[in-house]
Amino acid sequence: MMLPAFGTGTFRLQDEVAIQSVKNALQLGYRAIDTAQIYENEAAVGQAIAESDIARNELFITTKIWIENLSAERLIPSLQESLKKLRTDYVDLTLIHWPSPGGVITVEESMQALMAAKEAGITRQIGVSNFPVALMQEAIRAVGAENIATIQIELHPFLQNQKVVAFAQQQGIPVTSYMTLAYGAALKDETILRLAEKHRATPAQVVLAWALQSGYAVIPSSTKRENLQSNLAARELRLDAEDMAQIAALDRNQRLVSPAGLAPDWD
Structure with missing residues (x-):
């Protein structure tokens, strides 16, 4: 399945809140769900999916490998743990969540372990997150651009990450925008508010439409059903x-x- 342009995220959602958000999203027609090992909600996401009775092949589930699991020895076992929590035999996409701090584990090692997971059928596609151009180049050298399904980066009206986007697009690597609404700050911006009025739309719809028309996939989250529907x-x-x-x-x-101690040298 191709990377869906529109999905829902689960960052900061825990336990019953995460279950309800994912259930609401699935009922409203969302089919792409984004989670991560470090969110500590894979089991909640798995429960929500199981109780929604939607065929697995209709869903696109993404998870992300945490920094302590980036080595060749730990990556596949950690992903298998994620699968158990998610109650599935495979995920559609697995990303390196953050590059190994200080390059303790090389990008090459992690990407080749991800490729092994793909070849084993426990993830259909692989990709990266929070990589600057230099580390993207390392990932491409390790597995080839054609094997990198997306780069997921912070991307919103106030941080348009043009250097990384231009490089990814030049390599044919799709971009996924996270934090698209800038923690809600974009919804209060005068330009966005004016455009929302012009189009009789919500500020969130304007920002998400901008991202989609720019060619990015988006994964906005919400605990409110009406916001999920409106988005x-x-x-x-x-x-x-x-x-x-x-x-x-x-x-x-x-x-x-x-995050201090985690962030790479940004472009």
Whole structure:
């Protein structure tokens, strides 16, 4: 299955909140669910999926390998643990969540372990997350650009990550935007509010439509069913060239996610 353009994320959602959010999303028609080992909600996501009675082949499940599991010895066993929690025989996409701090485990080692997981059939596709261009180049050298299904990066109107996006697109690697609404800050921006009024849309729909029209996949999360439903309408919203240019002008390299000791040297 191709990487869906629209899915839902589960970052910061735990236990019953995560279960309910995923159930709501699935009932509303979402079929792509994004989780990660470090979110500690894979079991909740697995429960929500199991109780939703949707055929596995209709779903696109993504998880991400945490830094302590990036070695050749640990990656596949950790992914098998994730599969047990998710109650599935395979995931559709597995990403390296963050590069190994200080390069303790090489990108080559982790990517080749991911390729082995793909060849074993426990993940259908592989990719990376939070990689700058230099580390993307290492990943490409290790497994080839054709084997990298996506790069998932923080990407919103205030951080448009143009160097990484341009490199990924040049290599034919699809981009997935996370934090697309900038923790909600983008929804209060005057330009976004003005465009929302112009299109009789919500600010979230405008931002998500901008990301989709830019060619990115998006995975917005919400604990509110009405927001999950409203976000889906972004797929029908069409921004014109002037709207897109106004949002492009909001870029100010404002990074919201850069954990000390974890973040690589950003571009």
